[in-house]
Amino acid sequence: MDCGSGGGGLGASGSGGDHDSSDLSRRKKPYHRHTAxxxxxxxxxxxxxxxxxxxxxxxxxxxxxxxxxxxxxxxxxxxxxxxxxxxxxxxxxxxxxxxxxxxxxxxxxxxxxxVICPSCGGPPANEDxxxxxxxxxxxxxxxxxxxxxxxxxxxxxxxxxxSQLPPVQPVHISSLDFRMASFDGYGVGAGPSLDLDLLPGSSSSMPNLPFQPVVISDIDKSLMSDIAANAMEELLRLLQTNEPLWIKSTNDGKDALNLESYERIFPKPNNTHFKSPNIRVEASRDSGVVIMNGLALVDMFMDSNKWLELFPTIVSIAKTIEVISPGMLGTHRCSLQLMYEELQVLSPLVPTREFYTLRYCQQIEQGLWAIVNVSYDLPQFASQCRSHRLPSGCLIQDMPNGYSKVTWLERVEIEDKTPIHRLYRDLVHSGSAFGAERWLTTLQRMCEWFACLRVSSTSTRDLGGVIPSPEGRRSMMKLAQRMVNNFCTSVGTSNSHRSTTLSGSNEVGVRVTVHKSSDPGQPNGIVLSAATTFWLPVSPQNVFNFFKDERTRPQWDVLSNGNAVQEVAHIANGSHPGNCISVLRAFNTSHNNMLILQESCIDSSGSLVVYCPVDLPAINVAMSGEDPSYIPLLPSGFTITPDGHLEQGDGASTSSSTGHGRSSGGSLITVAFQILVSSLPSAKLNLDSVTIVNNLIANTVQQIKAALNCPSS
Structure with missing residues (x-):
């Protein structure tokens, strides 16, 4: 291949942000040794x-x-x-x-x-x-x-x-009147057992990948290098050329690939990978500026673990199978690796896309990198994969003050054996669900998140008595990040999750998955995850504002039990005011020791509102700057995406009272709950538990529709 081109707890007085490390060390309790x-x-x-x-x-x-x-x-x-x-x-x-x-x-x-030949007494023939x-x-x-x-x-x-940190017993939310987390009255044997497979490990653990160990010969590596080099050449031309390869779409003004020009410039004996009439090609391109330098971006893109951390809402699984070429140390120049990747839309209605991908990085010049992704067919996996990634990737150019300009390209061939659900058909077929714009807007938002994590001070409001120190703020951000990642894993339709779909109050039904949780930082026992998606004739921004508004929260939140909610701490983690971490407290409850940790984030491709009950001592640990990785989390929440319609949705709800216009379209909302069914790993899931969570989701959906003046049917 040619490579020559420490604050205190909530409710305490004073500011915890001014104590230095010596103060923290003096506050540590002496070590206690137990007697014989x-x-x-x-x-x-x-x-x-x-x-x-x-x-x-x-x-x-x-x-x-x-x-x-x-x-x-x-x-x-x-x-x-x-x-x-x-x-x-x-x-x-x-x-x-x-x-x-x-x-x-x-x-x-x-x-x-x-060995001696029995005929002649000599060595066997063809010994070599x-x-x-x-x-x-x-x-x-x-x-x-x-x-x-x-x-x-x-x-x-x-x-x-x-983990170096010991596991912690689960926080039983049921003891706090938050009845969604533990069914004390519906224990083992209380109802008929439901025949659902229980998955070992927690939802955050890496599932078994759908392949046997791969043996890559020198001939395979040479072939991979040739494929990657050709893909890089094609990627650079597609990224650096406008007309006639790319034309502006008359529908939304975005770049659209001119297939006639493409096939003329890149003639191939067979332009489709699959031998099937149900083939769709998605192609999209977008560019923007992100707050991270080019080399740091390259490092995250070429590390599968960091890649997963950077795109938790899009990438459900990422694993490096083999490093074909490690590249030049410190620059990743000419680095080539074979990866397995599973991409998702956060809804139980959209199947994931699986790829075996060659990822190749090349430094074009000083401060300019290109990274290409292209599918590589492994024989033992070819019959299962219904997605094929054509040369895709990005161009990363350093800019002053630690910024980078990123131009992103996504191109895939999809064999649709089963039709996409009608709620997501427009969004998926337009390429928006997995397209370049979604990748880039997510990257911009996550780069802001990492920038806020690095700085010593950022927007932090104290509404309850304590402003966390820089260490405490970073600890809270890490805790919220783990909560969001856990939520994304529970909502997605990864092939590692076996699921059952139940009938619900809407046409979609409720998808239920069950797994055994045993990791530190997660409640031990049997965890049930339930999710459904529904459509509202309200713009995504208005739906997001509704979930973020403390005044409307009692209308839908079972954790607050209909009581008023107050934000007692606020940490900004992005330029948009909706990108933040909040600590909420419900009034008029008998459980003042319980708070709600919430992270919300929004960009043009959609938004998230994820929340989880956490007890006050655990919040104090995080806000003091200690490692929060052992704090048990079982998050629930909402994903909000545009419905993909350029015009207004169903004619039944077009009144101006909903506050949405023709250009804003409607919203697709996925609501998901996670529930600790039993703290006993050997417990059986009973049908009563599933019925309760099914009714819980149905009631939540109805309450949301009623609050937004939308039809209940």
């Missing part, structure tokens, strides 16, 4: 019950003279130690098995060298054919596949790598 009697009693209890409930912890607290919090954290740390011991033992067993296989392989090869390089590579690949297979089986029992 206490440890002996705790160990005895741990053997009988590793997961004591609150009543048992209180009994131990009184018996041993320890605080309930100390009892809780001792058991958490002990469970973590046990899990680590099991993991080390299993890893040792796997290493021993691997060494055994390797030794057997060597012994077999040595035995083959000494058994020991050439190709045979050895195949043999090693088979060993690697076998080891990976055994490791994956063991990983299902070991779980994910253990």
């Amino acid at each position: 009697h206490q440890i002996q009693r705790l160990e005895s209890m741990f053997k009988e019950c590793p997961h004591p409930d609150e009543k048992q912890r209180l009994q131990l607290s009184r018996e041993l003279g320890l605080a309930p919090r100390q009892i809780k954290f001792w058991f958490q740390n002990r469970r973590t130690q046990m899990k680590a011991q099991h993991e080390r033992a299993d890893n040792s067993a796997l290493r021993a098995e691997n060494d055994k296989i390797r030794c057997e392989n060597i012994a077999i090869r040595e035995a083959l060298k000494n 054919s058994y020991f050439d390089d190709q045979k050895m590579r195949m043999e090693n690949a088979q060993l690697k596949e076998e080891l990976d297979r055994v490791s994956s089986i063991a990983a299902k029992y070991i779980g994910r790598p253990i």
